[in-house]
Amino acid sequence: MTEPLLRVRDLKTYFVTEQGRGTARAVDGVSFEVQPGETLGIVGESGCGKTVTSLSILRLIPEPPGHVRPGSFIEFEGRNLLTLEPRELRAIRGNEIAMIFQEPMTSLNPVFTVGDQIAEAAIVHQGLGRAAARARAIEMLRLVGIPDPDERVDHYPHQMSGGMRQRVMIAMALVCRPKLLIADEPTTALDVTIQAQILELLDRLQAELGMAVMLITHDLGVVAGSADRVVVMYAGQVVEQAPTPELFARPLHPYTEGLLASVPRLDAPPAGARAGGRLHSIPGQVPAATAWPSGCRFHPRCPYAWDRCRAEEPPLLDAAGTGGTGPGSHTVRCWLLTEPRRRTPAPRP
Numbered sequence: 001m002t003e004p005l006l007r008v009r010d011l012k013t014y015f016v017t018e019q020g021r022g023t024a025r026a027v028d029g030v031s032f033e034v035q036p037g038e039t040l041g042i043v044g045e046s047g048c049g050k051t052v053t054s055l056s057i058l059r060l061i062p063e064p065p066g067h068v069r070p071g072s073f074i075e076f077e078g079r080n081l082l083t084l085e086p087r088e089l090r091a092i093r094g095n096e097i098a099m100i101f102q103e104p105m106t107s108l109n110p111v112f113t114v115g116d117q118i119a120e121a122a123i124v125h126q127g128l129g130r131a132a133a134r135a136r137a138i139e140m141l142r143l144v145g146i147p148d149p150d151e152r153v154d155h156y157p158h159q160m161s162g163g164m165r166q167r168v169m170i171a172m173a174l175v176c177r178p179k180l181l182i183a184d185e186p187t188t189a190l191d192v193t194i195q196a197q198i199l200e201l202l203d204r205l206q207a208e209l210g211m212a213v214m215l216i217t218h219d220l221g222v223v224a225g226s227a228d229r230v231v232v233m234y235a236g237q238v239v240e241q242a243p244t245p246e247l248f249a250r251p252l253h254p255y256t257e258g259l260l261a262s263v264p265r266l267d268a269p270p271a272g273a274r275a276g277g278r279l280h281s282i283p284g285q286v287p288a289a290t291a292w293p294s295g296c297r298f299h300p301r302c303p304y305a306w307d308r309c310r311a312e313e314p315p316l317l318d319a320a321g322t323g324g325t326g327p328g329s330h331t332v333r334c335w336l337l338t339e340p341r342r343r344t345p346a347p348r349p
Contacts, residue, residue, distance in 0.1 A: 004033040005180055005212050006057070006076050012069035013049075013056045017290060024289035026052040026066075028236035031316075034180065039206065039213040041227030041244070043220060043259070047286045049236040050216045051102070054182045057081065058093055076180070095125040098173035099182040100166075107169060108157040114141075114168045115153030121175050140171035144201060163194035167201070174205060181206075182214045187222065199226055220263050224248060232256050235286060235297035238316065242330035252319055252332040254302045258282040296335065304342055308335050 013027040027049040034040050042050050055061050056068055059081065074081045076097065081089065101107040109117060118140055119133035128136060141149035144167040157165055166186065173181055183202065187195035203226060206213055215227055223230050223244065230247045232240040232255065240253040251257045261280040284301040287293055295312055299305040317337045319330040336343055
């Protein structure tokens with residue numbers, strides 16, 4: 001087995017809130033690995049800590065109010081990113097690890113042409129001159145499928161559609177041929193046809209460039225078609241992770257089960273879904289990060305919860321017998337793994 005490209009261990013990122021409302025434990029003990037060349041999907045509802053996890057990896061958390069807690073560990077190719085000097089970190093950001101942010105219109109600078117913004121990373125990280133960097137920007141626009149790249153290179157963000165701006169963001173992220181691409185909701189606010197084109201483009205570029213991808217999304221349909229492995233997050237923690245086929249065939253955490261049951265299906269419904277009629281929904285909502293529930297954080301919304309779930313927080317338990325967090329492992333943060341007979345849903349009040 002090859003060494004992981006990225007290894008995250010016990011990551012804790014907290015925010016001190018104003019007016020004495022307590023500390024928001026946005027990411028609270030997250031661990032996972034990304035293998036060279038693989039696509040890792042990270043899924044969960046809004047507010048579960050997906051984006052904060054990705055920003056923590058690149059040390060883009062504003063301090064204050066945020067801070068990565070001592071004991072957290074983020075290793076990229078043997079280097080602990082949390083202990084690097086700012087100069088060393090700048091050499092990695094945008095060069096070896098790149099990120100596509102959620103909203104391209106707010107991520108692109110409106111007063112610079114898209115060509116200048118793509119070329120900037122090549123100038124800073126690879127020492128290219130202005131003419132060579134402009135040629136590289138045109139090459140990248142062509143690579144991501146923007147028509148007439150020689151003309152579009154001089155356009156401003158407001159002159160482009162949402163789908164084109166998202167392609168520009170991808171071109172900016174890939175101009176230095178990174179080893180890891182973090183794609184944070186890369187298809188949000190795009191229509192379905194453009195979503196499919198963007199995902200197909202990412203798959204093609206990943207195959208051509210040989211990079212690993214961290215795909216952050218709330219859309220299980222996206223990870224089903226793109227990811228090799230899936231990490232499911234809830235309330236600042238990893239609650240389940242497994243190879244994609246294994247997770248979809250055998251979801252073991254009630255939250256994962258609920259997410260899969262909520263996806264519209266044309267064929268037979270998955271475990272937990274109703275046969276016909278209205279779509280399944282998970283009752284309640286993600287609690288506030290300043291007041292996570294005691295015990296299992298999903299227990300207020302779980303149909304299987306019993307006294308142990310309310311009193312004792314479960315660790316990540318090995319469901320596959322592999323004894324680790326590597327590519328073939330299946331781990332679940334749920335006491336049902338120790339008492340599977342309790343999976344019969346309890347009546348809800």
